Amino acid sequence: MTLKFKKIAGLLMGALAAFTFATNASAAKTKIADVSQYQGSINWSKASKQLKFAIIRVQHGDTGDADFRIDTQKDINANGAYKYKVPFGQYGYAEFSSVADAKKEAKDFYKRSSSKARFYVLDNEHRKGKGSEQSYVNAWLAQMRKLTNKPLVYYSYQNYVNVHKINYSKFDGSWIANYSAKPNVSTDLWQYTSKGSLSGISGNVDLSKVVDSSTVNSWLKTSSADAAKPTYFTSLPSDKEVTASKNIYQYHDVNFKTRVSKITAGKKLSVKSITRSNGGAYRFQLTNGNYITANKAYVTD
Structure with missing residues (x-):
């Protein structure tokens, strides 16, 4: 066996051993x-x-x-x-x-x-x-x-x-x-x-x-x-309107401590700003001053 062939064979055996070890480790x-x-x-x-x-x-x-x-x-x-x-x-x-x-x-x-x-x-x-x-x-x-x-x-x-x-x-x-x-x-x-x-x-x-x-x-x-694909809207839509894709609530405060009323799915809402709660969740502030979630699972633009 030539030296060159021995080197190639050695490399192949090493690669096979590494593959076997990785497969066994995964298993x-x-x-x-x-x-x-x-x-x-x-x-x-x-x-x-x-x-x-x-x-x-x-x-x-x-x-x-x-x-x-x-x-x-x-x-x-x-x-x-x-x-x-x-x-x-x-x-x-x-x-x-x-x-x-x-x-x-x-x-x-x-x-x-x-x-x-x-x-x-x-x-x-x-x-x-x-x-x-x-x-x-x-x-x-x-x-x-x-x-x-x-x-x-x-x-x-x-x-x-x-x-x-x-x-x-x-x-x-x-x-x-x-x-x-x-x-x-x-x-x-x-x-x-x-x-x-x-x-x-x-x-x-x-x-x-x-x-x-x-x-x-x-x-x-x-x-x-x-x-x-972010969970939340992080900026206002260009037309400053969003639609509730599910039933949601509007709140008097950004931390959702005081509930105002229910908003039914399909309703269009005018928003004037976007902010965050103390916990870091994004909220839309409506033109009436109340807050709703900016979660894309609940509102769409």
């Missing part, structure tokens, strides 16, 4: 874990070698709840996942007790979440209010729709869904826990154990399995596509 990324401060300090370099994606806790309840806490590891985990190229979503454990409380909890959850999250999850498993649990879930969803175009996912456990007869069909997918068998309610992602193991974590971790790969994969789309 190893099969685990889906949800994590919080209870997993302690995660070695994301190690965890990334097994994770298809992660779901990271942001908060437990909200201000006013006796056991409210912001997850102490939320930013560390989000930054670690991002650094080691692990796609991730974020979840908030809900303790809302009214429609107004659900809306506030959604706003606070969104504000505390990482901008790098691919999707957001409502963790709905704690019944507090005396009203309709469905109305609280709907209010959380509607508020989040005003804040983001990223996928919104419903999480609970099988029995909770059945007992409270929760309809989560308007979410972009579902994630249901049941440890004895596959859930008997509709689910796209199945949390099947709380005693899983993952490299980089000492102790147990919740693990999930994909049920509907098409839906779950849609949660993981990169944010570059979202950046090409």
Whole structure:
């Protein structure tokens, strides 16, 4: 064998080895874990070698709840996942007790979440209010729709869904826990154990399995596509008119604390300026002085 042929053969073998290693590494990324401060300090370099994606806790309840806490590891985990190229979503454990409380909890959850999250999850498993649990879930969803175009996912456990007869069909997918068998309610992602193991974590971790790969994969789309099509109008239309594409409300203040009246879908509205709420969301100010959302999912020019 000539020296030149040996070199070529060596290069080919090296390329084949690299391809095999990359393929095996990719194939190893099969685990889906949800994590919080209870997993302690995660070695994301190690965890990334097994994770298809992660779901990271942001908060437990909200201000006013006796056991409210912001997850102490939320930013560390989000930054670690991002650094080691692990796609991730974020979840908030809900303790809302009214429609107004659900809306506030959604706003606070969104504000505390990482901008790098691919999707957001409502963790709905704690019944507090005396009203309709469905109305609280709907209010959380509607508020989040005003804040983001990223996928919104419903999480609970099988029995909770059945007992409270929760309809989560308007979410972009579902994630249901049941440890004895596959859930008997509709689910796209199945949390099947709380005693899983993952490299980089000492102790147990919740693990999930994909049920509907098409839906779950849609949660993981990169944010570059979202950046090409902004969620909000950031400037006034040339004719200073917008049309409500869905039923919306007008508010007396830019932070949407004082509701004035409902605006039905299809109504044309004259706007005089564009501004932002304290949380950074864009708003149109109407010629009558009131404010409406500038979210493109709700108004068109």
